[in-house]
Amino acid sequence: MRRTFVISLILLAAAAFGQQIHVPPTTRQTLDNGLTVILMEYRKVPIVYFRLVARGGSAQDPAGVEGVAGLTTALMREGTTTRSSTEISNTIDFIGGSLSVDAGLEYCAANSEVLAKDVDTGLDLFSDVILRPSFPDEEIERQRKQSLAGLDAVKENPRSIASITFSKNVYGGHPYGHQSFGTRSSLEMLTKRDLLEFYRKVFVPDNSILVVVGDFKVAEMHNKIRTAFGSWAAAGKVDLTLPPPAMLRGRKVVLVDKADATQTQIRVGNTGVDIKHPDYIAITVANTIFGGGFTSRLNDELRVKRSLTYGAGSGFAANLAGGSYSISTFTKNETIKETMDVILEELKKFREKGATREEREKAQNYMAGNFARSLQTPEALASRMTDIELYGFPKDYLETYIKKIKAVSLSDVQRAARTYFLLDDLLMVFVAPAQHIMPVAEPYGPVSVVDLKDAVQ
Amino acid sequence: MQMFMLAVFLVLAPTILFAQSIDTKEFMLKNGLKVVMVEDHTVPSVCFAIAFHVGSRNERQGITGISHLFEHMMFNGSKNYKPTVFDQILEAGGGYSNAYTSNDITFYYEEFNPDLLDKVLDMEADRMRSLKIDTSNLEQERGIVKEERRVSTDNNVRSKMFEDLYAASFVAHPYHNPVVGWMGDLNNITLQDARDYFKRFYAPNNATVIVVGDFDSKSLRPKMEKLFSSIPKQASPRQVNNAEPEQEGERRLMLHKAAELPAVAIGFKGAPVSSPDFYALQVVSAILSRGQSSRLYNKLVYEDEICTEIGAGMDEYIDPGLFSIFAQMQPGKKVADAEEDIYEILNEIAEKGVTDEELHKALNTVQTDYVGEFKTNVGIAGRLGYYEVVHGDYKTSFKVLDQYTKVTIDDIKRVVRQYLNDRKRTVIILVPEKSGESSSSTN
Numbered sequence: 074m075r076r077t078f079v080i081s082l083i084l085l086a087a088a089a090f091g092q093q094i095h096v097p098p099t100t101r102q103t104l105d106n107g108l109t110v111i112l113m114e115y116r117k118v119p120i121v122y123f124r125l126v127a128r129g130g131s132a133q134d135p136a137g138v139e140g141v142a143g144l145t146t147a148l149m150r151e152g153t154t155t156r157s158s159t160e161i162s163n164t165i166d167f168i169g170g171s172l173s174v175d176a177g178l179e180y181c182a183a184n185s186e187v188l189a190k191d192v193d194t195g196l197d198l199f200s201d202v203i204l205r206p207s208f209p210d211e212e213i214e215r216q217r218k219q220s221l222a223g224l225d226a227v228k229e230n231p232r233s234i235a236s237i238t239f240s241k242n243v244y245g246g247h248p249y250g251h252q253s254f255g256t257r258s259s260l261e262m263l264t265k266r267d268l269l270e271f272y273r274k275v276f277v278p279d280n281s282i283l284v285v286v287g288d289f290k291v292a293e294m295h296n297k298i299r300t301a302f303g304s305w306a307a308a309g310k311v312d313l314t315l316p317p318p319a320m321l322r323g324r325k326v327v328l329v330d331k332a333d334a335t336q337t338q339i340r341v342g343n344t345g346v347d348i349k350h351p352d353y354i355a356i357t358v359a360n361t362i363f364g365g366g367f368t369s370r371l372n373d374e375l376r377v378k379r380s381l382t383y384g385a386g387s388g389f390a391a392n393l394a395g396g397s398y399s400i401s402t403f404t405k406n407e408t409i410k411e412t413m414d415v416i417l418e419e420l421k422k423f424r425e426k427g428a429t430r431e432e433r434e435k436a437q438n439y440m441a442g443n444f445a446r447s448l449q450t451p452e453a454l455a456s457r458m459t460d461i462e463l464y465g466f467p468k469d470y471l472e473t474y475i476k477k478i479k480a481v482s483l484s485d486v487q488r489a490a491r492t493y494f495l496l497d498d499l500l501m502v503f504v505a506p507a508q509h510i511m512p513v514a515e516p517y518g519p520v521s522v523v524d525l526k527d528a529v530q
Numbered sequence: 531m532q533m534f535m536l537a538v539f540l541v542l543a544p545t546i547l548f549a550q551s552i553d554t555k556e557f558m559l560k561n562g563l564k565v566v567m568v569e570d571h572t573v574p575s576v577c578f579a580i581a582f583h584v585g586s587r588n589e590r591q592g593i594t595g596i597s598h599l600f601e602h603m604m605f606n607g608s609k610n611y612k613p614t615v616f617d618q619i620l621e622a623g624g625g626y627s628n629a630y631t632s633n634d635i636t637f638y639y640e641e642f643n644p645d646l647l648d649k650v651l652d653m654e655a656d657r658m659r660s661l662k663i664d665t666s667n668l669e670q671e672r673g674i675v676k677e678e679r680r681v682s683t684d685n686n687v688r689s690k691m692f693e694d695l696y697a698a699s700f701v702a703h704p705y706h707n708p709v710v711g712w713m714g715d716l717n718n719i720t721l722q723d724a725r726d727y728f729k730r731f732y733a734p735n736n737a738t739v740i741v742v743g744d745f746d747s748k749s750l751r752p753k754m755e756k757l758f759s760s761i762p763k764q765a766s767p768r769q770v771n772n773a774e775p776e777q778e779g780e781r782r783l784m785l786h787k788a789a790e791l792p793a794v795a796i797g798f799k800g801a802p803v804s805s806p807d808f809y810a811l812q813v814v815s816a817i818l819s820r821g822q823s824s825r826l827y828n829k830l831v832y833e834d835e836i837c838t839e840i841g842a843g844m845d846e847y848i849d850p851g852l853f854s855i856f857a858q859m860q861p862g863k864k865v866a867d868a869e870e871d872i873y874e875i876l877n878e879i880a881e882k883g884v885t886d887e888e889l890h891k892a893l894n895t896v897q898t899d900y901v902g903e904f905k906t907n908v909g910i911a912g913r914l915g916y917y918e919v920v921h922g923d924y925k926t927s928f929k930v931l932d933q934y935t936k937v938t939i940d941d942i943k944r945v946v947r948q949y950l951n952d953r954k955r956t957v958i959i960l961v962p963e964k965s966g967e968s969s970s971s972t973n
C-alpha cells in the first residue's frame with residue numbers, strides 16, 4: 074500500500090469541483106411522536122441502508138462512569154423482548170446483511186444494510202433492536218468481559234495508544250476526552266440500571282433521526298416506517314449543551330513508555346473549533362494545504378523530501394461544543410528529533426507566510442473531487458444526511474458545499490493558519506521507549522512519562 | 531443513472547441468487563495492452579486503473595519486496611513529468627492516486643474530475659514508456675518503505691504473526707516472503723534490479739487498463755492508441771514455478787513479542803482460484819467465521835468466552851495460498867483450549883457436514899459482498915483488475931456466483947477433510963512478553 078492517512082472523518086467531509094453535484098431527491102417527514110424520517114431512493118445497487126441517529130453519546134457519560142453509552146449500544150443487538158442475541162445474529166447473518174449499534178461522542182447510531190429483497194426482514198430486526206432491547210444479565214456480563222479484554226488488546230497497538238493518549242490529554246477533564254469504550258473501573262461497576270437509564274433517555278423518537286437510502290419506493294417505505302416506529306413513545310430531546318473545552322497553554326509532552334517499539338508514534342496539537350464555527354470551512358481548506366492530501370506540506374516535507382515516515386497528516390475533529398486539531402505521523406526512533414523539527418518549522422512557516430494561490434486552488438479542487446465521489450454509496454449518503462439534521466446544517470448543505478469551499482479566499486486561509494495552527498501552545502504525545510526518547514523529548518517542554526499499563530485505564 | 535442491472539430472482543433450490551451483468555467494452559492495442567471500459571455517469575468522476583501481472587510471487591530471495599518498493603517508484607517522475615508533478619496535477623484536478631501490491635498483482639489507480647482524463651492518459655503513457663529510475667528516487671522510497679515495514683509489521687504483533695505463518699508454511703513457493711519484503715532485502719535492492727524489473731514486468735503486454743466512470747468509451751480508444759501503442763512490447767515474463775512440496779506434518783512455532791493477550795494463527799495449504807475447491811473453501815470460511823452466528827464465533831467467543839475475536843479466510847491467489855484462522859484469547863485463557871475447539875469444529879464438519887441453513891447463509895453473504903463491490907467506480911475497477919490478473923479473465927467475476935451455487939454439503943465435507951487437516955497445518959503461537967523484556971532489532 075502506498076499511503077495511509079490519519080485524517081479525521083469529519084475533515085473528509087470535504088468538498089468538490091466546478092461541476093454541479095446532483096444529489097437524489099429526499100423526502101423529510103416528522104412522525105406524530107417526533108421522529109424525523111428522511112427517505113432517499115437510490116438505485117445504483119439493490120441495497121437498502123437504514124441509519125438511525127439518537128442525540129447523546131459518550132460525552133454524556135457521567136464523570137467516573139465512562140463507557141455507559143458504549144456498553145448500552147453494544148448490548149442493544151444482544152437481545153430484545155422478542156429475540157435472543159442468537160436469534161438476532163442468525164437472522165441478520167442469514168440474509169447476508171449487517172446490523173450494528175455504536176456510540177459516538179455526541180450521538181449513538183444504529184446502522185443496517187440489507188439486500189433490497191430482504192428489506193422487510195431487515196426493517197423488522199432494525200426496529201426491534203432500537204425499540205425493544207432487553208439488556209439480558211448474561212449478555213451484560215459477556216459484553217463487560219469483552220470490553221475489559223478490549224482494554225488490554227488496545228495496548229498492543231501503538232497508533233491507538235497515541236490517539237487515546239492525545240484525546241485524553243488535549244481535552245483534560247472535558248467530556249470529549251471520554252473513552253467511549255469505558256475504563257477498567259467504570260466497566261466493572263456499570264449496572265443494568267445505568268444502561269436502561271441511558272437507553273430510555275437517548276433512544277426516543279423526538280430525539281432521533283431516521284434515514285433510509287436505497288432501492289425502494291418512498292410511499293411504501295413511509296408506510297413501513299410508520300408501522301415499525303409509529304408507536305414509539307416521545308420523551309423529549311437530550312440536552313447536549315457543554316462548555317467548550319479549554320485550550321492548552323504552553324507546551325506539554327506526554328511520553329508513553331513502550332520499551333519494545335522500534336518506531337515512535339507522534340501526535341501534536343491542541344483544541345480546535347466547533348463544527349458550526351464560522352471559520353470551519355476556511356480551516357478545512359487550510360488544513361488540506363497543510364496536512365490533507367498526499368501533496369500536503371506535511372507529507373511532502375516528511376515523507377517525499379526526507380523519507381522520515383510512511384505518512385503524515387493533520388486534521389480538525391469538530392463537535393458541537395468544540396474540537397481538536399492534531400498532526401499525526403511516525404518515524405523510527407532515531408529520527409524523532411528531525412521529524413519534530415520539520416513539523417514545528419512547517420507550522421511556523423504556515424503561520425507566518427500562509428499559503429500560495431496555487432495551493433489554495435489545488436486544495437479546493439481536491440476537496441471538491443473527494444466530496445463528489447463520497448456521495449456514491451448509500452452509507453455515505455445516509456451519514457451525510459444524519460449529520461445535516463444533527464448539526465443543524467442548511468438543508469441544501471450537500472448541493473452548496475462545494476460552492477462554500479470555493480468561496481474561501483487566500484486571506485481566509487492565511488487568517489485560519491495564523492489563528493488555529495498553534496505553535497507555542499502544543500500538546501505532544503510520543504509512544505516510544507522512554508529511556509531512548511527522553512533526552513529528545515525534554516527540550517520541547519515538561520515531560521510526563523506514562524507507563525504502558527496506565528496509558529489505557 | 532442506473533449503472534448495471536441486477537435482476538433479483540428466486541431459484542427454487544439451493545438458494546437465491548442474482549443474475550448479474552455489467553456493461554463492459556474492451557479492446558487490445560497491438561503491443562498487447564488490454565483496455566477494459568465501464569461507462570457510468572452517476573458521479574462526475576473517472577477512475578483510471580492499471581493492473582500489472584506481477585507481485586511478490588514473481589520475486590526471488592535477496593530482493594524480496596522489490597514489487598512493492600517499485601510500486602512506490604512509479605510516482606516519482608518520468609520523461610515529461612518531474613517528480614511530484616503526477617500527484618500535484620491529480621489533486622489540482624480534484625483527484626488522488628493510490629496503488630497496492632500483493633502477492634499476485636500490482637494495481638494502480640487514480641480518480642479525478644472528467645476533464646482531466648486526457649492529462650491522466652498522457653501522464654500514464656509517459657510513465658509506462660519512460661519512468662525515471664535513479665539513485666535518488668530509489669533511496670527516497672527505500673527509506674519510506676522501511677518506515678512502512680516498521681509500522682505495518684515490526685510494530686504490529688498480528689502482522690508479525692502472519693509474516694511468520696507464511697514463512698513457515700511455504701518453503702519453496704515465493705508466498706514464503708512478505709509482500710513488503712524482508713528488512714535485509716530492502717537494503718539490498720539495487721538500481722539495476724529496479725531497472726530490470728521495470729523492463730520485464732511493466733511492459734504493455736503485461737498490463738491491463740481499466741477505466742470506469744464518467745467518460746465517453748467511444749473516444750477513449752483513439753486516444754489510447756495514440757499515446758500507448760508505440761510503447762514497445764517485451765518478452766513475456768517467465769512463468770512462476772510452483773515447487774512447493776506437499777506438507778507432511780504440522781509445523782508449530784512460537785513468537786515471543788511484547789503483547790497483552792495470547793493469540794494463535796493457524797494456516798492450512800488451500801486451493802488456487804482456478805480450482806472449484808477454492809469456492810468450497812470460501813464457503814467454509816464464511817460458515818466458520820462470518821457474523822456472530824458463525825460456528826467459530828458462536829463457540830469460542832460467545833458460548834465459551836475464551837476468545838476476544840476469531841476469524842477465518844481463504845487466500846484468493848493464483849497458486850494455492852493459505853486457509854487461515856486467527857484467534858485472540860481472553861485474559862488468562864490458553865491458546866491450547868482455542869486450538870482444541872477449532873479442530874473439533876473442523877472435525878465435526880468433516881464428518882457431519884453443515885446444515886442447509888448454514889450453506890444458504892454463506893451464499894447470501896457472498897451475494898451481499900458481491901453487490902457491495904459495485905457501489906463505487908474504484909470498487910468496480912478493483913474487482914475487474916483483480917479478476918483479470920488473478921483469475922485470468924475479468925469476465926470470470928460475473929460468473930462467480932454460479933461457482934458458489936455449485937458447492938454442495940458433500941464438497942464442504944470433502945474439502946475440510948482434504949485441506950484443513952493436521953498434516954497440512956502450520957501454527958504460530960504468540961507468547962506475550964511485557965514491553966521491554968523482548969527487543970527486536972530491524973535495522
